[in-house]
Amino acid sequence: MKFNISRDALLKPLNLVAGVVERRQTLPILSNVLLSLEGGELALTGTDLEVELVGRVSVSGASVDGDITVPARKLVDICKSLPDGSEIEFSLEAGKATVKAGRSRFTLSTLPASEFPSVDESPGELSLEISQASVKRLIERTAFAMAQQDVRYYLNGMLLEIRSGRLRMVATDGHRLALCTAPDPVDAGDAAVIIPRKGVLELARLLEGEESIRLVIGSNHVRAVNTQYTFTSKLVDGKFPEYERVLPKSPDKSVVGDRLALKQAFTRTAILSNEKYRGVRLKLSNDTLEITANNPEQEQAEEMVSIDYQGAELEVGFNVSYLLDVLSVLNGSQVRLSLADSASSALLEEAEAGDSLYVVMPMRL
Numbered sequence: 454m455k456f457n458i459s460r461d462a463l464l465k466p467l468n469l470v471a472g473v474v475e476r477r478q479t480l481p482i483l484s485n486v487l488l489s490l491e492g493g494e495l496a497l498t499g500t501d502l503e504v505e506l507v508g509r510v511s512v513s514g515a516s517v518d519g520d521i522t523v524p525a526r527k528l529v530d531i532c533k534s535l536p537d538g539s540e541i542e543f544s545l546e547a548g549k550a551t552v553k554a555g556r557s558r559f560t561l562s563t564l565p566a567s568e569f570p571s572v573d574e575s576p577g578e579l580s581l582e583i584s585q586a587s588v589k590r591l592i593e594r595t596a597f598a599m600a601q602q603d604v605r606y607y608l609n610g611m612l613l614e615i616r617s618g619r620l621r622m623v624a625t626d627g628h629r630l631a632l633c634t635a636p637d638p639v640d641a642g643d644a645a646v647i648i649p650r651k652g653v654l655e656l657a658r659l660l661e662g663e664e665s666i667r668l669v670i671g672s673n674h675v676r677a678v679n680t681q682y683t684f685t686s687k688l689v690d691g692k693f694p695e696y697e698r699v700l701p702k703s704p705d706k707s708v709v710g711d712r713l714a715l716k717q718a719f720t721r722t723a724i725l726s727n728e729k730y731r732g733v734r735l736k737l738s739n740d741t742l743e744i745t746a747n748n749p750e751q752e753q754a755e756e757m758v759s760i761d762y763q764g765a766e767l768e769v770g771f772n773v774s775y776l777l778d779v780l781s782v783l784n785g786s787q788v789r790l791s792l793a794d795s796a797s798s799a800l801l802e803e804a805e806a807g808d809s810l811y812v813v814m815p816m817r818l
Contacts, residue, residue: 454519466508
């Protein structure tokens with residue numbers, strides 16, 4: 454195996470692939486990146502057995518096909534340390550990989566490509582074309598609501614649902630829910646799968662530009678393919694909660710306010726909220742929202758915000774972090790908060806027709 458490639462051309466796909474590789478592995482092969490050269494195209498593969506990423510890049514000049522695995526992190530660090538514009542010469546002899554650039558020479562240990570594990574290669578049951586920007590928006594609008602290490606493992610991920618030609622992503626940790634629907638209809642059958650947390654975060658890292666991407670959904674994996682890479686993630690084997698049942702059905706109190714003004718007021722009151730429970734009290738009266746926070750040190754913060762609200766006075770408590778997460782991903786100038794009473798969940802959305810809905814459960818304060 455032998456090829457020449459510019460440092461800058463190699464570094465981008467190598468960085469993406471190395472991001473999937475876990476630093477501490479029980480299997481040494483999983484710390485390696487698989488290099489496969491065929492017909493002038495170099496494929497770089499990294500996996501942690503849950504997520505797999507294959508990046509592709511063309512090599513320059515004459516080359517000798519072959520495949521081998523080398524330590525991912527060391528190869529990244531070598532490429533990063535070389536000067537911009539360097540030409541890298543990679544060769545394989547007697548089980549050792551040699552990387553040369555200018556007067557620099559590095560010899561790396563290798564493991565055979567035959568030992569490298571591959572994620573499911575089945576063709577998939579359903580596929581669709583969609584713009585990368587659209588998928589990235591769905592993830593950015595909902596990913597923050599995924600659980601992190603919940604015993605209900607099906608919450609440690611995101612629901613990707615296709616129903617009646619509509620693509621939607623939903624995430625919940627049991628205390629709040631985020632939902633975003635793609636504006637354009639998709640030409641595909643119905644499906645509902647749970648992508649694990651790491652798969653969601655790695656996929657978001659890859660998506661950029663308006664170029665389309667092909668999503669392939671199988672019984673136990675989801676794959677995203679474009680000209681530069683193939684990303685595969687195993688699916689979570691579980692049943693996602695019936696999220697539509699937690700959407701407030703008839704909230705009769707509607708509050709409309711300036712999103713940035715509310716975000717700034719919540720940010721300031723959060724400073725003196727209880728560090729563990731993060732609770733703030735909202736008191737609604739005609740055209741005024743009073744926000745208060747207390748903590749065990751007997752400190753208190755108060756904010757008054759002008760809003761559009763006509764109705765009975767109401768007091769309700771929320772985790773301020775949950776409210777700030779929602780206000781940070783929305784981008785409309787006005788936000789609408791709908792609720793029925795102090796014991797019911799609040800529904801947040803952009804005041805002008807948006808594609809996202811957020812549900813936040815109340816707190817007893």
